[in-house]
Amino acid sequence: MSVIVTENLTRYYKDLCAVDHVDLEVGREIFGLLGPNGAGKSTIVKMLTTLLRPSDGRACVCGHDVVKDAVRVRESISYVPQEMALDIKLTGRENVVLFARLYGVPNARDRTDEALGLLGLADRADELVRGYSGGMRRRLELAQALVHEPRVLFLDEPTLGLDVAAREKIWEHVHALKEKGMTIFMTTHYMDEADRYCDRVAIIDRGKISAIGTPQGLKGEIGRSVVTASVSGEPGAFSLEGVRLLKVDDHELVFMAGDGADALAAISQELKRQGLEIHSLSVRETSLDDVFLQKVGTPEDRSAFDGSKYRLMLRRR
Amino acid sequence: MKSVYEYFLRDLKKWLRGRVFVLTALIMPAAWLVFVGMALPTRFTDNYVGFITPGILVMTMLFSSFQGGSLMIFDKVLGFMNKFLALPSPRESILFGKIAFITFRGLLQATVILALAVLLGVRLPGIAELVFIYLTLGVFGVLGAATATTIALKVDDHDGYAAVNSMISMPLFFASSALMPYRDMPEWLRVLASMNPVSFATDTVRSMFSGTIEIGGIAVLAVLGLIVLGVSTYMFRQATV
Ligand SMILES: Nc1ncnc2c1ncn2[C@@H]1O[C@H](COP(=O)(O)OP(=O)(O)O)[C@@H](O)[C@H]1O
Ligand SMILES: [Mg+2]
Numbered sequence: 224m225s226v227i228v229t230e231n232l233t234r235y236y237k238d239l240c241a242v243d244h245v246d247l248e249v250g251r252e253i254f255g256l257l258g259p260n261g262a263g264k265s266t267i268v269k270m271l272t273t274l275l276r277p278s279d280g281r282a283c284v285c286g287h288d289v290v291k292d293a294v295r296v297r298e299s300i301s302y303v304p305q306e307m308a309l310d311i312k313l314t315g316r317e318n319v320v321l322f323a324r325l326y327g328v329p330n331a332r333d334r335t336d337e338a339l340g341l342l343g344l345a346d347r348a349d350e351l352v353r354g355y356s357g358g359m360r361r362r363l364e365l366a367q368a369l370v371h372e373p374r375v376l377f378l379d380e381p382t383l384g385l386d387v388a389a390r391e392k393i394w395e396h397v398h399a400l401k402e403k404g405m406t407i408f409m410t411t412h413y414m415d416e417a418d419r420y421c422d423r424v425a426i427i428d429r430g431k432i433s434a435i436g437t438p439q440g441l442k443g444e445i446g447r448s449v450v451t452a453s454v455s456g457e458p459g460a461f462s463l464e465g466v467r468l469l470k471v472d473d474h475e476l477v478f479m480a481g482d483g484a485d486a487l488a489a490i491s492q493e494l495k496r497q498g499l500e501i502h503s504l505s506v507r508e509t510s511l512d513d514v515f516l517q518k519v520g521t522p523e524d525r526s527a528f529d530g531s532k533y534r535l536m537l538r539r540r
Numbered sequence: 541m542k543s544v545y546e547y548f549l550r551d552l553k554k555w556l557r558g559r560v561f562v563l564t565a566l567i568m569p570a571a572w573l574v575f576v577g578m579a580l581p582t583r584f585t586d587n588y589v590g591f592i593t594p595g596i597l598v599m600t601m602l603f604s605s606f607q608g609g610s611l612m613i614f615d616k617v618l619g620f621m622n623k624f625l626a627l628p629s630p631r632e633s634i635l636f637g638k639i640a641f642i643t644f645r646g647l648l649q650a651t652v653i654l655a656l657a658v659l660l661g662v663r664l665p666g667i668a669e670l671v672f673i674y675l676t677l678g679v680f681g682v683l684g685a686a687t688a689t690t691i692a693l694k695v696d697d698h699d700g701y702a703a704v705n706s707m708i709s710m711p712l713f714f715a716s717s718a719l720m721p722y723r724d725m726p727e728w729l730r731v732l733a734s735m736n737p738v739s740f741a742t743d744t745v746r747s748m749f750s751g752t753i754e755i756g757g758i759a760v761l762a763v764l765g766l767i768v769l770g771v772s773t774y775m776f777r778q779a780t781v
Contacts (some may be wrong), residue, residue, distance in 0.1 A: 269622075269781060272626045273625075273626060274622060274625055274626055274780060274781045275781060276658065276780060277781050294628065297626055297627060297628040298628040300626070302623065302626040303623075304619055304622040304623060306618075306619035306622070307619070308618050308619035308620045308623055310550065310554060312554050312557045312558065313550070313553060313554065313557075317553070321546055321550055322627075324542065324543070324548055325543050325547075325624075325627050325629045326547045326627065326628065326629070327542070327543075327628070328630065367623075400583070
């Protein structure tokens with residue numbers, strides 16, 4: 224059964240179409256929404272969490288319509304917004320107990336201890352949040368979201384601005400939650416993370432979904448390997464079986480290929496045949512970045528100045 | 541309605557932990573009483589401190605309520621509302637929590653004023669009248685806090701709210717019977733003042749001080765309060781970010 228379904232989900236901000244007829248179906252999995260800043264990821268999450276009304280189309284979470292059955296939706300979900308919001312004058316524990324009580328969970332104190340323990344914050348729980356690092360704050364927000372047992376967890380850029388170690392930790396927790404049967408719907412613009420941890424991803428650009436599938440599947444669609452050759456001389460046309468010339472950049476040629484080892488040999492032969500001097504030749508596996516470039520084009524930052532990020536930076540110092 | 545208490549407690553704790561704010565919140569209205577009551581050159585009545593004490597009490601509730609709207613602005617701007625609005629607890633409990641805290645804080649300030657007024661020679665009325673004074677101030681505070689919090693829900697940022705705040709609370713205060721008796725007002729002001737909720741509250745409190753329990757004013761304020769609460773509740777249920 225699908226946990227999240229959207230049909231033609233659309234949202235306008237005045238004339239700007241931030242989300243453009245999006246169809247999604249998400250089951251029990253870690254589902255990642257990928258895209259550059261301003262692609263419409265947060266807007267989708269806000270509609271799914273009943274914070275924004277769709278301009279058109281509809282969306283259901285756990286079988287409940289996000290507009291008509293908003294309260295039922297809220298009972299089934301937890302949501303960690305992109306912008307961190309914690310009361311720094313309260314302790315970590317107080318921040319979590321507040322949410323436990325607002326969710327109306329029985330034994331709020333015990334559940335709080337559990338959640339804090341789960342996220343490795345038990346020993347610092349009685350300190351003011353003012354003294355927490357960025358990673359701890361994010362984990363504290365996860366603890367707030369996990370004091371009740373949601374069926375769906377929405378995470379909007381959960382690892383934004385965190386260091387590598389903190390990001391790993393967040394992902395470990397997310398993975399453990401999925402093992403327990405929770406659906407996790409998250410957004411990120413870190414392709415490598417999505418590649419490693421998401422069961423399925425959707426790539427979104429300017430409000431439109433341009434690709435959807437498992438990371439492996441999407442990478443397979445464009446070829447499993449990327450071969451980069453740095454040469455001098457004027458390259459001619461290439462017609463090698465199973466190899467596609469992706470782009471020519473100065474004296475760098477980038478190819479997509481199904482099998483890296485075979486392609487490497489074939490390409491090197493062809494380059495020599497064309498009389499080009501090869502300076503370097505390398506092969507690597509395709510990444511989601513490559514998929515993104517293929518499906519969308521250059522990931523230039525199309526968003527205007529993003530006030531919320533600026534504020535976030537200021538607060539994190 | 542347990543969640544109302546939780547929201548109330550959150551604001552209370554945050555307030556108490558910013559000690560400086562607690563102090564200034566209590567001193568500011570006290571300063572008004574001393575400066576306006578003692579130092580103002582014009583005196584409309586013989587016992588001016590006695591006359592304006594009810595006015596300053598109501599003013600304290602008014603300003604405190606409208607200043608309280610900025611709590612909602614903070615919660616919005618800092619992203620707390622994103623979290624709260626996605627919770628299963630009734631959304632209007634966010635509103636009621638704010639009203640409870642803002643009114644509670646206002647009544648604390650009013651108590652400081654009252655104590656100071658006694659030091660300045662104002663005679664307290666009987667216990668029944670005193671209870672009614674608090675009741676009037678409380679109802680008026682709820683009316684103000686609900687209005688302010690709901691306006692804040694619709695305003696984008698601090699600057700916008702500050703503008704709305706000064707545009708509403710200052711005129712309401714000056715166009716009321718808080719500072720001068722009706723008989724000394726010019727005609728146009730008398731008309732405005734007699735329709736002003738601030739005057740209803742002030743007149744009621746004033747009558748309590750002179751020993752007559754008059755509940756007409758409370759009733760009007762309560763009806764106004766209920767209307768505003770109804771509208772505000774609806775707006776919180778429908779709120780989007
Ligand atoms: N409240 C708003 N008012 C007007 N435009 C908005 C608002 N929120 C977002 N947008 C615009 O909608 C687009 C999508 O934004 P968003 O969903 O935040 O993208 P993402 O989360 O993928 O970075 C952007 O162009 C952004 O500028
Ligand atoms: Mg976003």
